[in-house]
Amino acid sequence: MARILITSALPYINGIKHLGNLVGSQLPADLYARYMRARGHEVMFICATDEHGTPAEIAAQKAGKPVAEYCAEMHQVQADIARRFGLSFDHFGRSSSDRNRVLTQHLARRLGENGLIEVVTEKQVYSIADGRFLPDRYIEGTCPNCGYERARGDQCEECTKQLDPTDLINPRSAISGSTDLEVRETKHLFLRQSRLRDRLDAWIDSQSGWPVLTTSIAKKWLHDGDGLQDRGITRDLDWGIPAQFPGAPWEGMEGKVFYVWFDAPIEYIGATAEWADAHGLDDAAWERWWRTDKGADDVRYVQFMGKDNVPFHTLSFPATLIGSEEPWKLVDYIKSFNYLNYDGGQFSTSQGRGVFMDQALELLPADYWRWWLLSHAPENSDSEFTWENFQASVNKDLADVLGNFVSRVTKFCRSKFGESVPEGGAWSDTERALVDDLESRVRAYERLMEAMEVRKAAQELRAIWVAGNEYLQSAAPWAAFKTDPERAAAIIRLSLNLIRLYAVLSAPFIPFASARMLAAMGSTDDAWPQDLEAALTVLKPGHAFTVPDVLFAKIADDQRADWQARFAGRRG
C-alpha cells in the first residue's frame, strides 16, 4: 500500500466555478483519488477555497458584505456544490484559516532568515476614491499605442501592447471609474527567487515524465532573458495574511498582507492541518504527509491544475518550500490541463458565459457531467463543449451501453427466474472468453488510471461495458432459456455479477450511479477485482437483487435545444 497526497488547484472564492474550471483540476483529481482509494492506497485528497486578493474584496463590496462574511458564505456554497458533484475531498479548507496564517508567516520568516527576502520600495498607483492601491489590471485608460479607450494598465487588449499603468492616457480606476489617482511609494517584500534558480532548475531536471505543458512553462521562466526574477509577495490590502508579526525580520510592513499567490499554495499544507484539527488529531497526523523528516518520505504527491497555474506550482511554491531549508514534501507529479471551450468560445466567469456548476446540477445529475467532462478532458489541447456532443455522448455511453445493459439483464432475470440470482448451469467457453477479455481490459484500465490518462481510461471503461453487451449477444440467454433453462441461468448469473463488477470499476467516474448499481445488486462488496473469475462469482445463487429504476434517462432533442438556447448568452 502506497501513500498518495493529492491536491487540486484551489478554486477562487469570488463565485461559482464553471465546467471548465471543474474539469481542469478538481474533477480529475477526484477521479484519481477515488481510484487510488479503491486500490487500497492511503489517500489524502486536499482542496480549499482561495480567498485572498483584490477580486475577493471587490466581489464582497459588490455584494454589500464585509469581505470575511462574504468569503465564509461563498465557501459554504462552493463546499456544498463540490459535495453534490461527488468531489471526495478529505478536507475542503480555506486559505483564510488560522492554520494557513501560521504556516504562511512561518515560511516567510524562514525565507527571511535565509536571506531570501528583501524589502523593495516601488511606486504604485493609488486610488483616493477607492482608498486602495490598484493592481495594474484595475487601471483603465486610453492606449497610447492604438487609442483603444479601455486598455488595462498591464496590457492593451486591442493591440496587445505591453503597458505600464503610467503609460495610459486619462487613467481611471476600473473599480469606481474615479480619475483621482496618484502614484505613491510603497514598500514590499520580494522573494529572491533568482537565488534559487539553479536549485529549482536541478529539481525540475530530476523529475521525469512531466508533460511538455508543465516543463516548458517552467523552463521558460527559468531561462528566458535574465532568468527567474524576484517576485513581490506582499500587497497593500486589508484582507489577507498580515506580513507583520512577532519575530518578523522586516520593518515597515504594517498594514500589508501577503500576496494571494504566496499564501494560496501553502494552504495545501494548511488544509491538511485543518483536516487533522477537524478529526481531533495532533500535528503528527498531518506532518506525516508533508514533512519528510516526519514520515512523508514515502508519500507520492500529485498536483492537478489548469495550465495557467503551472508556473506557480513549478517555481513559486517550490521556491518557498526549498528556500525555507526545512524538509517539506515537494510535488512528484504535476498533471496539468488545457482549457475547455464552450460552443466556439471560452467559458468565462467574468462574462458569465457557459455552464456553471450549480446550473449543471439543476439540469442533470452529477454523473452525466462527470462522465462527459472526464471522457473529454482537455489533456493534449483545448477541447470543446457542445450541447450536441454532450447529448450524444451521454445518451450513447451512459444510457444505451451501460444503463441499458443493467436494465436488460435485471428485467430478463426478473421475468424468467425472479429477483434473485438463479442457480444451475455452468460456464462454457463463451464465459471463459469473456473473463479473458475482461482480464486484459481491466489491467489496461488500471494502467491508464495510474498514468492519469483520463480520456483513454474512460475509453477503456466504456469498452468494458460494451463487452457485456457483446457477451449477451453471443450467449443469447433468451434463446437458451427455451431449450436449456439452466444454461440461461448460468448466463444471467454471470451477467448480474457483471453489473456488480461494473459498479466497482466505474465508481471513480460515476460514483452515484455505481452506488445505485451496487445497491440494486444487494451487495456491499466493492473490493477492486484482483481476479476476474473470483470477482464474477461474488453474487451466489439465491442472492436477492432488485431491478433499479432507469439509471440514466436520455436527453431529448427538445431538452437539448432548450438548454442550448438558455445558455447561449450570459448568466442571468
Place this chain on the structure above:
RNA sequence: GGGCCCGUAGCUCAAUGGUCAGAGCAGAGCGCUCAUAACGCUUUGGUUGCAGGUUCGAGUCCUGCCGGGCCUACCA
C-alpha cells in the same frame, strides 16, 4: 514583439521515426428480440492545414508560411 502548444475522417479525439494513419459518434447494410426505439456484426469515409527539406522510411524531425490557443512575472 518574445516563448510555447495545437492543426489528423462530417463531429469529438488516438497513433516510442517503422505493417495498409486508428477508435467512438454520425451515415449505410445485415442480424437479434432480453432491454431505456435499446444491443451485436459488417461497412462507407483521409492529399494528416500549405510548401519545401532530412531519412531506407515522416502525422511524428527541420525550415518557411497560413490558421487557432496559452503565457509574457501586479487577475487568480
